[in-house]
Amino acid sequence: MxxxxxxxxxxxxxxxxxxxxxxxxxxxxxxxxxxxxxxxxxxxxxxxxxxxxxxxxxxxxxxxxxxLGSGIAVTTVGNSAPAVVERATAQLARYTHTCFLATPYEPYIEVAETLNRLTPGSHDKRTALFNTGSEAVENAVKYARAATGRSAVVVFDHAFHGRSLLTMTMTAKNQPYKHGFGPFAPEVYRAPMAYPYRWPSGPQHCAEEAFAHFAQLVDAQIGADAVACVVVEPIQGEGGFIVPADGFLRAVAEFCRERGILLVADEVQTGIARTGAWFACEHDGIVPDLITTAKGLAGGLPLAAVTGRADVMDAAHPGGIGGTYSGNPVACAAALGVFEEIESGRxxxxxxxxxxxxxxxxxxxxxxxxxxxxxxxxxxxxxxxxxxxxxxxxxxxxxxxxxxxxxxxxxxxxxxxxxxxxxxxxxxxxxxxxxxxxxxxxxxxxxxxx
Incomplete structure (x- = not known):
């Protein structure tokens, strides 16, 4: 073949x-x-x-x-997939860069429109593009802080969110990701993950007990009114493909809604068709306030995104979010090729x-x-x-x-x-x-x- x-x-x-x-x-x-x-x-x-x-x-x-690795979940549609190559090649011939913040272009808007359509929820959405998963997660926290006026961030055991200062702090594993690189960013708190296989009292108690620990941390130790967002991978990637115990993520989502805390789904590794749904959070029936994507988004070219509620995404002041290469037109063209490959190839x-x-x-x-x-x-x-x-x-x-x-x-x-x-x-x-x-x-x- x-x-x-x-x-x-x-x-x-x-x-x-x-x-x-x-x-x-x-x-x-x-x-x-x-x-x-x-x-x-x-x-x-x-x-x-x-x-x-x-x-x-x-x-x-x-x-x-x-x-069996896909460049760590990046080449989901296959390396050098035809639609990705065709679209990226055509864009290379037109122009390689102008900086969207200086002279914008249509491919960026097309990618944003597609992510707004595909992500869970019928609410009004906005999308901003970046270069890497770390950038996407870090900017999701910035959006959450701007929208809520709060500073604290809650993450989970076994999490991986990136290698920048903030996302390295949010990452759980010390070696090799954090060792020798401190001090770390403030206002990041960690709750137990509902890890059924290793839950001390057994998988049957995992969801309920893990949620109780999480709720106690937020309400009693941090103070819910200080928490801007909870950031969670619907399936933990670097942590070992941990699928949270059934019901845990739904309980966390409801808890966040009741307390005005924004829920951020880190779908950098799980998103863009990898898990048998466009986004892994769909398996648990939750609709996050913000979703981050990267890896599989552009078929190997550097592109990442934050997609979320319009009122949250509009909270950041003009000029506060962006980057020189963010939403590069060639990477955007490649992402449109990825969407085409996924939809046409089922x-x-x-x-x-x-x-x-x-x-x-x-x-x-x-x-x-x-x-x-x-x-x-x-x-x-x-x-x-x-x-x-x-x-x-x-x-x-x-x-x-x-x-x-x-x-x-x-x-x-x-x-x-x-x-x-x-x-x-x-x-x-x-x-x-x-x-x-x-x-x-x-x-x-x-x-x-x-």
Missing amino acids: TTSLVGGPALPQARRMVTDIPGPRSAELAARRSAALPAGLASAAGVYVAAAGGGVAVDVDGNSFID LVERARTIGEAMVTALEDIAAGTDVIGEIRGRGAMIAAELVVPGTREPNRDAVAAISRHCHLNGVLTLTAGTFGNVMRFLPPLSISDELLTEAFDVVRDGFASL
Whole structure:
């Protein structure tokens, strides 16, 4: 099977290993990298990509890997998706940049109109565009503070919201995201996440007890009238694809409405069709006041957004929000291509099909091993939490061994989790059924090798 890439030949959709991993050309680039880049810029795989599309990535040595990571949920519609390439290429030929704050342009408005239409809720909305997920989350907090006149922000255990000063503060995990980078931003408070698998009294009590802790923190310790917003990932990404216990997010949303606190859904990793819905908050039936998107929004080009209630978004004073590159016209054109690919290819439904196939494969693997503690996620965002057999102790060694096996045998995978013991699977929605099956055969062999 092949997929046509605009501007280049068809890329064979096959796993193919022609050298050791890493190959000689990748090893050469790694040496150049170590001499030119700082050590803190770490990479999970030791191979360097030359081409990608459909469900594969080909390295500089000609090895073809099945992609189960999508650039960390970025190339949701597939790398170099035709509509993305066509629209971005045409925009490049017209102009690359004017700065929307200086000389505006239509593609920005088109992206905003589309997000206003697609996000949950029938209320009047506005959208502002930025470059990264961190920028989107940080600006959502700025909008919330401007609209409420309050300063406090509430986040949750296991959260990841970015690497800027404020969003790094909002992120829960110390290593590698926060260690040595303090002091941190003030007025950020953390509540327990309703994490069913690891809730001390069991999953049946998780939603109720986690909400009670959250409510007590806000009402008794912070003071609800001091809280501008609660920021939550409907499914926690870097935290390990944690799906909050059923009912928890709805209770939090109702609590916020009653106290005039704005609810911000961080959909940077979950949004734009990844979970089998346009936005993951739809699975819980909640309508946030503000939603942040990035990653999958523009098919690999840097673009992020805050979409929210018109009265909230209009609260910031003119000139208070923006950036030189925010809403770059080429990235906006790419985003319009992403929307086209999702709607014409029915990729929301495709995400559900892929998710069902991955869960089935992982359940089959789990039947033959005692290191999988839980399989969880939604749509094409599925994870397996690995534990020491007979316990719930995190098993980072097993994750490392399986990941290495997959990489050496032509499958790109990602890890996650506060304890580093989660394998996460984020294939592009353009992957074929055959490639997906073959990839999980390799994953299965990785578990067997333990």
